[in-house]
Amino acid sequence: MSRWSEDQANTWWAKQPWVCGFNYLPSTAVNFLEMWHPDTFHRKIIARELEWASQIGFNAVRFNLHYLVWKNDREGLIDRLSWLIQTAGNFGISSVPCLFDDCGFGGSEPEYGHQPEPLQGVHNSRAVASPGRAMLFDQSEWDGFQAYVQDIIASFRTDENVLFWDLYNEPGNRMIFTEGSFKTYEPDTSEVSLALLMDCFDWARSQDPTQPLSVAVWMTAVPGSGDDHFASEIEKFALNLSDVVTFHSYQGKETLKDVIAKLEQRNRPVLCTEWMARPIGSTILDLLPSFASQNVGCFQWGLVKGRTQTNLPWPSDLVEANGGRADRSVWFHDLIDDRGVPYDPSEVSLIGSLTSATNQQRTTTRTT
Numbered sequence: 001m002s003r004w005s006e007d008q009a010n011t012w013w014a015k016q017p018w019v020c021g022f023n024y025l026p027s028t029a030v031n032f033l034e035m036w037h038p039d040t041f042h043r044k045i046i047a048r049e050l051e052w053a054s055q056i057g058f059n060a061v062r063f064n065l066h067y068l069v070w071k072n073d074r075e076g077l078i079d080r081l082s083w084l085i086q087t088a089g090n091f092g093i094s095s096v097p098c099l100f101d102d103c104g105f106g107g108s109e110p111e112y113g114h115q116p117e118p119l120q121g122v123h124n125s126r127a128v129a130s131p132g133r134a135m136l137f138d139q140s141e142w143d144g145f146q147a148y149v150q151d152i153i154a155s156f157r158t159d160e161n162v163l164f165w166d167l168y169n170e171p172g173n174r175m176i177f178t179e180g181s182f183k184t185y186e187p188d189t190s191e192v193s194l195a196l197l198m199d200c201f202d203w204a205r206s207q208d209p210t211q212p213l214s215v216a217v218w219m220t221a222v223p224g225s226g227d228d229h230f231a232s233e234i235e236k237f238a239l240n241l242s243d244v245v246t247f248h249s250y251q252g253k254e255t256l257k258d259v260i261a262k263l264e265q266r267n268r269p270v271l272c273t274e275w276m277a278r279p280i281g282s283t284i285l286d287l288l289p290s291f292a293s294q295n296v297g298c299f300q301w302g303l304v305k306g307r308t309q310t311n312l313p314w315p316s317d318l319v320e321a322n323g324g325r326a327d328r329s330v331w332f333h334d335l336i337d338d339r340g341v342p343y344d345p346s347e348v349s350l351i352g353s354l355t356s357a358t359n360q361q362r363t364t365t366r367t368t
Helices: 006-014 034-035 043-056 067-074 075-089 139-156 190-205 232-241 253-264 284-293 316-321 343-366
Strands: 020-023 060-064 093-103 163-171 176-178 182-184 245-248 270-275 299-302
Touching: 006 253, 020 284, 020 343, 043 075, 043 176, 043 343, 060 343, 067 075, 067 139, 075 093, 075 139, 093 139, 093 190, 139 190, 139 284, 163 190, 190 232, 245 253, 253 270, 253 284, 284 299, 284 343
Parallel strands: 020 060, 020 299, 060 093, 093 163, 245 270, 270 299
Antiparallel strands: 176 182
16 A cells, blocks of 8 residues: 555545544543553543533544554453444544653653552653653564554544544654753754654555545744744655644634645645644633634644643743743643543634534535
């Protein structure tokens, strides 16, 4: 199986609603290892939170898996993933599973089993990479990486509730978060992350999935820096290998406009798989209408405020570098609390009205 043609990608996209989704961890999970572990996979809570999402108006969910859960409990993970995909589908929500992830913001290597409590006051303090930054350098694990990708894809390759496959979240991301600043993981993972990215596409395509494949570009230039968006070697390969174009952007309206214009030149569907950071200008009220009017799919970061503490700001120096202020009275990410109460009811209202109106218009256009 080869990369989809532009016509294949655009034909697929024409059949979809306007995709308005969210990135998801249950409020009870401090990271994706805790989410998927058999002892802490809380079906009732997940079902309740997915129902809230459906009631708000969302029609897609993106979530990470973890290699170590598959390695230690393959059958259990497949069962739990199947249940989540089906449960989301029952609420009218398509799934975007993500297989690997370099965002080990907590600074520790992942360990299967009980996860530590969140660090007070630190955004996403226990985030661990998948498979783990150090494990990327262990060549003895790569046969396992291949088996993992092929197993997951093969298990759901024709599932209509899977919208597309996100093979690798932010390859090459080396940030470690503390309350006031961020550090950089050493050694540099760029070369091994790129190698894994390229292998992921080969391994996934060997299973002939009916859904498209993608890896998002994510290194948006800091406003005023004069740098180009998505200029790294990893991102060039991601764009050239992906069936549909996906990207991350946590900045304001002008940056988003520039990014979309750049990526639309590739003549493929465009989706923003991470956005929404209120203190740095990436807000629902400002940006969601732009996504809708341009038919750019979008997945905001976060649904329910919980153990990840992503309602707290990024490290203050990172917030300030992006033109914001680390105001802890303003939720950084997330939409509702663990009772389903919105942080800002006007955000929830806008999501519902835009998804309804935009998809009614798309349905009318298809039938005329």
